[in-house]
Amino acid sequence: MTTAQSNFDKLIEKIRTRLPIQNPLHSFVHNNILLMFENKDFHEALDEAGVLYRARTYWPIEKYTERYADGKITDDDISLAIDHYLGRYSEIAVLEKFGISAKEFYKSLMFSDLAFNNDEVQPKINDTHLWDSCRGKTENQSLVLTRSSVKWRAKEYWEKYHRENYAVSMQPLVFRLISSYLDQGQSFWSNPFVNKGFWRFFCFDTLAIQNVSSPWQKILADKVTTYESFTPEEVIKAEFAKMKIPEEAWEDFLLSMLFDFKGWAGMVNKLELEPWQAMVKSPEIKLVEYIAALLLVESSLDTFHASANSLDLTLIYGRKETVEMKSFQLSLSLYQITKYFKLDQKWLIDLTFEEALRVVDQMDGLENTHRIRLWHEAYEHHFYREALSAIIQHSEIPQKKEKPYAQVLFCIDDREESIRRHIEEMDSRIQTFGVVGFFGIDMKFASLKNQRLISQCPPVINPGHIVREVSRDQQKGQVFDKFNNLLGTSGLSLYYHSRTLFRGFFSTLLLGVLSLVPMFLQVFFPHQSKSFKKGLKNFLSPEPKTEINIEKGSGDQGYSKEEMSKIVQAILNMCGLSPSFAPVVVMMGHGATSTNNPFKQAYGCGACGGNAGVPNSRAFAKMANDPEVRSEVKKLGIEIPDSTVFVSGFHDTTIDEVNFFDHENLPDSHRESFELLRKNINKACKLNAFERCQRFSSSKAKSSPEEALKHVRERAEDLAQPRPEYGHCTTALSVLGRRDMTKSLFLNRRSFLISYDWEIDPEGIILFQAVIGAIPVCVNINMDYYFSCVDNDNFGCGSKLPLNLTSLIGVMTGSQGDLRIGLARQMVEIHEPIRNMTIIEAPLERVKKTFDSHPRLRNILYNHWSRLVVRDPQTLQWFIYGQNTWVPFEADRYTVKHFHSSMDLINDTHTQEDFAEIDHD
């Protein structure tokens, strides 16, 4: 019994790893949707996932051929891709016997439109001779190609042959129950079964409604009655036994069943494993309960349809479905092959019938998988080659060194690439760095406005410290708190009571007229209405000046001085700031503003769990300014001069606005440089907005930076705007090294920039920290966009227009349906699905050691979830991780355009390139 039990548990565990892993929307973080498939090679994982998700895992082929026509994929790229490909998938070289090399073969395969098993293809009239010989080859053979598979689900049978639609019958029952059960407070009545388990709820419900529902629900009720005292595991086993489905087939059956409605299945799994992800109250739910319910529903529908059609169900479970290729189709395939590979007709003479079968069989498989893979690789290669060529040539240009008066630490985010470039162009005496935006502070944070604890760190870290924002003036703080609570109460009661009957009656009468004004204002004058609202709120209850309380308190409150100094030391080391401190060092957190956007969290700082990075930057600045911490840091080997002051800043990536915090105590000696810095950053913000506006097709503000700034602000405040910003769209690179690698190189907001100085890190410890902190995040973001982009209906959540928020945990399309996963179409529409390429400036051995030392990094590198390129700064050689080894790399040298400034480049309408040199002066 125990072994059977553990077998079942193993099965459930296996199933868990396959389900979508998305968080509820309020704590959305970018994840590689196929995180659990990372232990497989990229392409193979995609094939497996494609079957499960019933999704396309690459772009449709037309997209690639379009790019080929535009010259964005060249013949060189194709042959490179094939070379790269041959090393890994060389097992198929079907036609070599007939004088076609594998390379030629693949190339013609890419451009062919072979369609086997398709009756619509007809031989051309002037090819009768060829057609005859093809026909002659196969005509008298009784043998045909067959592929048969055993099918266990009756659902597919009914849907295919009887045009039944299971979803239509199931939806009103299953989705209503599960969404009501998982509800976090959106509905007025909370579900009375919430503490009793989903299975109890399901039983109660099906029994209660059996007399007033469709006939199949009566069958379901009968089943439920027999199983009522069973545990969900027992139910599943018993039901499978009844259906006579062998244990080996359970996994496929259950996976296929769960993936019919993958969103809910994934959410149930998520909330069982990580109940703290629930916004308000984690419901008692287990995946097995959900599976048991779903299985019973499905088998009752099976039974119902079987009796309605008077068919024997046992014949349908485990039926064998065979796809045959008839001899006519076989000759047609041979005909097509001869044509597409421009073979001499004679090859047919040498061909035995068995060989012909094998050739066609393999070609059929190839045609489906390899054609698209090759196109995709060629497409990626084009981008990689351009990027590397620009970066390699750039690395050969000597960089000027100037003594900086200010240093700004940005997040590694690709959206910060452009603003860093603009700042440096504006004033070369400002240095910028890229570090992971939570600045090493793993905290749960409670703001003054909202005492709810929010994790301000990457989701892989379990935050161990609580930090609170407190008002400097206690009395004002209390007043603010009261007012804030009052707003909260009225907000909630208006939400619930405008939807009920009698209270709704009064609130409708009262609010209806009142809501007209904010509606008109928000729709017609979004900007004014927002500032009016802000002004009003500030007038009624001004927000008091606050500070971040980081001091160690009782319990897990705050940090000790020792912990603080470790954090400060680690970050300063990581970005290579330590040798030379400027008088002003800014910690620049980032976040985003948007209105009426359920995906708000997806635009925030990924390293801060999708929240704004302000608290982290404020906390860090406070730590680093603390004299005690500084003396501790000195013991650890970094001397922060007394003349250096840390300031906290915040960059809003949507409205392009930079704010500074806690800079009142800045000494007068620093005031001047700080004001200069602030002026330059504000200017850079405008230019950054202008650069971003080029991507918005609705933007009327392509004329001047001032207009652009106004435009991006309006976008953020507009109730109707589905694209407040384009987020990480087009991200494809991450560069880990000194800023000199990329300084004054235009990267078109496509690259994560991570600072790392190989010279101060002989042991490779900092490299490991930098890589493990950044690369998995980059891959997650990149892959999330990749999948939502290649098949938005199945990996993403489709159009934003009809989305309907449900249970406060997710969205569905329209009035009922599956919970959607991934990103909306409007968020990824300009994305280019390219695997992330990581470029690291460090000695090769150090990089090898780093990537070998962590399982996720191993997976990413060896299974090709990211391309890796290393520049060895000692030998100045470049290496790339090829099929399975490191190979020295010699880049093609495309000419890189030169521009005087980024603005010149943006204004130059002929430039389509992603990369260009910016020469100052």
Add this chain to the structure above:
Amino acid sequence: MIENLFIAAIISPFIWSMLLGISFLTHLKPSERFLSSSVNYFSLYMSVITLMLFVLVWHLSPSSTLLDYKDWIVVGEYQFKLRFIVDLLGATYALMSATLISTIFRFSSNYLHKEEGYFRFVFLLSILLFGLMVVSFARSLDLLFVGWELVGTTSVLLISYFYFQVQPVRHAVKAIISYRLCDMGILAASAWTHHYLHSTDFTELPKILGHSHSGNALIFIGLFVIWASLAKGGQLPMSSWLPTAMEGPTPSSAIFYGALSVHLGPFLIMRFYDYLEHFPALLWLVGAIGFVTAIYASLVGRTRSDAKTMLAYATISQVGLIYVEIAHGLTNFALFHIFTHASLRTFQFLRSASLISDFTDNPLVQQNVSINKRLSLEKFFSSNTKKKIFVHALHGFHLDFFTMKFLQFICWPIQIYMKMEDSWMEWDSQFVRKIFRKR
């Protein structure tokens, strides 16, 4: 002055939709930017016109302006005249339609940016505006029917805005069936009216009530009208289509099911109020339907956990209350209620995507949401009764099931016939097969 404004209000959307239609048929689709700015100006113009009209009518009220135009259709000796009435009710509804639609147009120019169906969306909303103008001012039943149908058609076409998916189309079909069932009410009422009045001018109905020889037969007109209003207003037993109609883009759900289409139900009742007044039984019926629906929808709505369905039930329950108000003779108050309710729901629909941030920003949410939703009703029930009520409310009290049963019941002769036909066909095909075998 009133007449000119009225003509402008009714002709402009007609010409505008015709222009859009022609440009669509001739493949001369305007660019998105041009379309969005022109439609914004157009709807602004409509708002101004209807506002002026409203102010003038308000000034003159309670008297109303009757306008008669040439014969519309002449069949034999029958004449269908274009008859309009410009009164406070119509002017208010027209004003509400124009302003809310202009808000929606403005909203959609960003919301549907880069959307392939944007033109279709604008076109359908323009037709909706025309339809609403006709309904607001029509004085004869067959003219009202035209506007009524335009509203229904555009509504259905926008439910199936994503027509390449299964679910929107299914739900659109559900909506159109409900609409058509109730539209028969208007047709029947107009035939009946015509029988007694030799015209379908419903303002004349009250006049003949006193001295007509057929007073009691006239009650059927009222019944038909009430029946006709049920589908648009989502009242029982025609409630179940409305919550499933939330398949189109959010602004279209907002304008139809939060505001303009759904309130046409009470609007129709109010149009006939002068006549219904004479039949207390009918008013009782209106009140009873409204009351039961309000309770029903509010119970079901309480258990719904998704933003749009929940709003749909909330809307149905308030519309139910509006029915009750009309039944009590509070017509002006009901009109005010319609106006405020439509504005509130439109806003709530448009903002429905903000719910997550509303909740995460709310300082109370982490502590306990349920504090604020304690319901007085819940206290009265034992936990088991509560559970039962919850479960049945969750399934909408099986309205669909009962509707199906009812339809099966009235269709039983057809079913018997179908069975007969099936068996006959079976026999026939066997017979044919036998013959062929012999050959």
